[in-house]
Structures are given as structure tokens and as C-alpha cells.
Amino acid sequence: MNGFKTMIATLAVVLSPTLALAQTAAPPSAVANPAAAQTVAPTGAPAPAIVNDAAQGTPTAAAAAPLPPKGVGVDPVAPAIGQASANVPSSNDPAAAAIPQALPTPGIGLPDGRAGLQDQVTEVGQDAAWMHDIVLMPIITIITLFVLALLVWVVFRYRRAANPTPSRTSHNTWLEVFWTLAPVVILLVIAVPSIRLLAKQYSPPPADLTVKVIGNQWYWTYQYPDNGDFELVSNMLKEPGQVTGDQRARTPADGPRLLAVDERMVVPAGAVVKLIVTSADVIHSFAVPAFWTKMDAVPGRLNETWFKVDRPGVYYGQCSELCGARHAFMPIAVEVVSRPQFAAWVASKGGTMPGAKGAANPDATSPASPATAAVPTPAADAAIAGRGAGGSDKTIDATVTAQPVAQGATANEGTQAK
Numbered sequence: 001m002n003g004f005k006t007m008i009a010t011l012a013v014v015l016s017p018t019l020a021l022a023q024t025a026a027p028p029s030a031v032a033n034p035a036a037a038q039t040v041a042p043t044g045a046p047a048p049a050i051v052n053d054a055a056q057g058t059p060t061a062a063a064a065a066p067l068p069p070k071g072v073g074v075d076p077v078a079p080a081i082g083q084a085s086a087n088v089p090s091s092n093d094p095a096a097a098a099i100p101q102a103l104p105t106p107g108i109g110l111p112d113g114r115a116g117l118q119d120q121v122t123e124v125g126q127d128a129a130w131m132h133d134i135v136l137m138p139i140i141t142i143i144t145l146f147v148l149a150l151l152v153w154v155v156f157r158y159r160r161a162a163n164p165t166p167s168r169t170s171h172n173t174w175l176e177v178f179w180t181l182a183p184v185v186i187l188l189v190i191a192v193p194s195i196r197l198l199a200k201q202y203s204p205p206p207a208d209l210t211v212k213v214i215g216n217q218w219y220w221t222y223q224y225p226d227n228g229d230f231e232l233v234s235n236m237l238k239e240p241g242q243v244t245g246d247q248r249a250r251t252p253a254d255g256p257r258l259l260a261v262d263e264r265m266v267v268p269a270g271a272v273v274k275l276i277v278t279s280a281d282v283i284h285s286f287a288v289p290a291f292w293t294k295m296d297a298v299p300g301r302l303n304e305t306w307f308k309v310d311r312p313g314v315y316y317g318q319c320s321e322l323c324g325a326r327h328a329f330m331p332i333a334v335e336v337v338s339r340p341q342f343a344a345w346v347a348s349k350g351g352t353m354p355g356a357k358g359a360a361n362p363d364a365t366s367p368a369s370p371a372t373a374a375v376p377t378p379a380a381d382a383a384i385a386g387r388g389a390g391g392s393d394k395t396i397d398a399t400v401t402a403q404p405v406a407q408g409a410t411a412n413e414g415t416q417a418k
Contacts, residue, residue: 099345101264102314102335104255109290109315111256118289121311124201125292131193139186201292204306207274209267215277215284215297215319218326222265228351234263236329255333259316264333268342269312277303285321288334294320309336 104110108119117133120126157163214221222232237250237260254260267273277286279297287294288307295305309315319330337345343353 099341099348101253102312102337103253104314104316108311109313110259111316120290120292121309121313121315122291122293122307124197124307125290127197127200128292131197135190135193139190143186204274205272205308207306208271210274210276211265211267212276212278213265213286213297215279215281215286215323215330217281217324218319218330220261220286220330220332221280222263224346224351226354227346230349230351232263232265232349234261234265234333236260236331237262255314255316258329259318259331259333261331261333264314264335266335266337266342266345267309268339269336270308270310271339272306272308274304274306277305282323283321284319284323284330286317286332287320288315288317288332290315291317291334293317296321309334312336312338 106112109121111118117129120129158166210224210226212223212225214223219236220234222234224230236258237248237254239257240249243249248262250257250260275286275293275295277295277297278301279299281299283299284297285294286297286305291307291309293305293307295303297303314333314335317332317334319327319332321327323330346353
């Protein structure tokens with residue numbers, strides 16, 4: 001027994017320095033030490049490093065690296081359709097900062113109190129304004145004055161005091177021929193320029209850009225299938241005394257009251273823009289008076305119109321179909337910029353300019369839309385790396401075709417295929 005006790009004591013003396021060293025080098029347990037548990041990094045943050053304090057001889061946890069501010073350095077491409085914040089570029093994006101917002105021009109593209117038409121900036125609008133001012137208004141004015149003069153003459157000439165014995169004439173061949181042929185001639189004069197104008201309006205040239213316009217209660221959504229299929233959600237800007245929280249208030253640079261929006265439709269100058277107009281709920285109407293453009297947005301139906309504007313600037317419109325309680329608060333703002341500015345604006349929204357090869361987007365004007373371009377995948381990269389390390393010589397396709405982005409706002413579009 002004494003020999004056994006002696007052996008145990010000898011082992012304790014030999015192993016005690018080793019156990020003391022192990023206790024000094026071990027990191028603190030998050031369960032045994034509540035203070036250490038508080039240093040655990042949040043999900044997605046880098047784990048704090050364990051360092052030894054030379055002065056105390058005990059391990060300490062280094063401070064975790066702070067998370068980047070929300071929204072800074074984030075890819076501007078929207079992770080999901082329908083999120084307005086996904087289309088806003090990061091605050092430190094130089095491309096977005098280099099794109100100035102066009103200022104409205106008094107008297108052009110917005111109401112200024114005049115009784116007539118707005119100044120037209122499209123060829124179709126200028127032809128329509130000529131038709132209205134030179135053809136229709138003179139004819140309407142002449143007919144109105146002529147009929148008024150006849151009524152006044154009949155009232156005074158054939159009243160009882162001036163004509164006690166009325167005439168019994170019931171037929172006059174020349175008079176009947178005149179009042180039959182005169183309206184026919186007038187209709188022919190109106191029909192020739194009118195048919196020419198309708199043919200130009202409904203026979204558009206090949207489109208350079210397609211924008212899908214979706215009416216909602218009570219805001220507009222713009223999609224650019226030719227430029228990566230990104231989406232903008234356009235809401236009316238409130239007055240400074242009406243905003244709450246972090247909402248942006250209207251400024252004079254945004255446009256007139258009830259017409260300024262937070263997201264404008266932007267198109268390049270000199271381009272033929274095709275609009276595909278539909279609605280997600282009730283009937284709306286997309287109308288921009290300076291373009292001579294008005295097209296109803298009907299749920300489950302795709303209507304088409306077009307315009308071409310050569311003058312850069314900003315032009316305003318409104319929903320022109322009674323669509324509910326806030327029908328008066330659905331303004332439209334279209335900004336026309338130069339082609340380089342348009343390319344920079346598309347990049348700031350996370351889109352791309354046409355030119356990439358890939359499958360055709362059914363909504364796109366160009367035959368190869370970047371929205372469905374071939375893109376590399378990690379799996380393909382790994383396959384190529386394995387081949388280079390001595391794999392088979394069989395050809396490996398390093399790209400896959402990306403699926404088109406689902407468009408929840410136009411779910412009713414599926415009915416058009418029938």
C-alpha cells in the first residue's frame with residue numbers, strides 16, 4: 001500500500017507542470033465565462049481573433065470588425081422584382097453621382113395655364129397639332145359662325161311682325177344639292193390629313209428601345225427588357241409639409257406640384273421608344289401631352305404605342321383614366337437625355353446596354369437581350385479547373401443560360417399567349 005501511494009505522489013509531481021501549462025494556453029469557454037460569450041461575432045461578421053495579453057498572461061478576444069453600413073457597396077441590381085429600394089444605387093456610386101437630373105423648362109412639357117395644346121416635341125405630335133390648328137379649328141369655327149348667322153337671320157327675318165304671311169315653299173333643288181354636297185366636301189378635306197396622321201401614329205418605325213409601362217393603384221412601374229430587365233417604381237413626391245420619416249420631399253428641381261416623381265422614365269434622345277402598356281389592377285391610361293401619347297392600361301392586355309423625342313428635357317403627364325380614390329396622384333415624368341447619359345444612367349440602375357450574346361428576351365426589342373445572356377457558373381469553373389488538372393479532353397460547356405427574371409407585377413401577361 002505504501003508503495004502504491006508513493007507511485008501516485010510521484011505521478012502527481014511529474015504531471016502538475018503539464019496540467020498548469022495546458023490551463024494557461026486554453027481559450028476561455030463561452031459557456032463557463034459569460035463575458036466571453038458576449039464576444040461572439042454576429043452572423044455574417046468575421047470571428048474575433050484570440051490573442052494573448054502579454055501583461056496579464058491571460059487570453060483576450062480582439063474586437064470584431066464592424067459590419068459595413070447597410071446599402072453601402074451593395075450590388076445595385078435588385079434581388080427581387082418590385083422592391084423600390086433595390087433600384088437605388090449606393091451612395092458612393094460614382095456613376096450615379098455623375099448623372100445630373102434634368103430641370104423642367106417653363107412652358108415645355110408641363111402645363112403653363114394656356115388654353116391650347118402644349119408645344120409638341122414629337123413628329124406625330126407636330127403633325128397632330130397642325131391638323132388641329134390649321135384644319136380642324138378653322139373648319140369648326142367657320143361652320144359654327146355660319147350656323148349661328150343663319151339662326152340669327154331666321155329669327156329676325158321671319159318673325160311674325162316682319163313676316164305675317166309665311167311662305168309655303170317646300171322644295172328647292174339647288175338648295176338641297178348644296179347642303180348635301182357641302183358636308184361631303186368638308187369630310188373629304190378632313191379625311192385626307194386625318195388618315196395620313198393615323199397611319200403614321202399606328203405604323204411605328206423599328207424600335208430602338210422598349211419600355212414596359214405597368215399601371216398600379218396609384219403609381220407607375222417601368223421595366224427595361226432591353227437593358228437587363230431592371231424595374232423602376234415611380235411614385236408622386238409629396239410636399240415638404242406632408243412627408244414623414246425618411247421620405248423625400250418635392251423640390252422645384254423635381255417639377256411642379258402633383259407632377260414630380262421620385263423615379264423618372266429615362267430614354268435617349270432621337271431613339272424610337274416602344275411602350276408596352278398594361279395594368280396590374282384596374283384600367284389606367286398613360287398620357288404625356290407633349291408627346292401626343294395616350295394609351296389605356298388594361299389588366300390582362302398589352303397595348304402598344306411609341307414616341308421619338310429629339311429634344312433633351314423632362315416632360316410630364318398624368319393618368320388619364322378614372323382609376324380610384326387617388327387617381328389624381330399618378331403623375332408621369334419622362335426625362336430625355338443624350339445617349340452617353342442614358343448609358344451611364346442604365347449602369348447606375350444595375351442594367352446593361354444591348355450587345356451581349358444570348359437567348360432572346362420575349363419582351364426585348366433587340367434579338368439578344370442581356371437579361372438572358374450566357375453567364376459563367378461556379379460549377380462550370382470547377383469543371384474547367386478539373387479538366388486542366390488532367391481530366392478528360394471532352395468539351396465542357398462553361399456557361400449556362402440564365403432564366404428570365406420573374407415579373408410578379410405583370411402576372412396577368414400570361415393570358416396574352418392564348
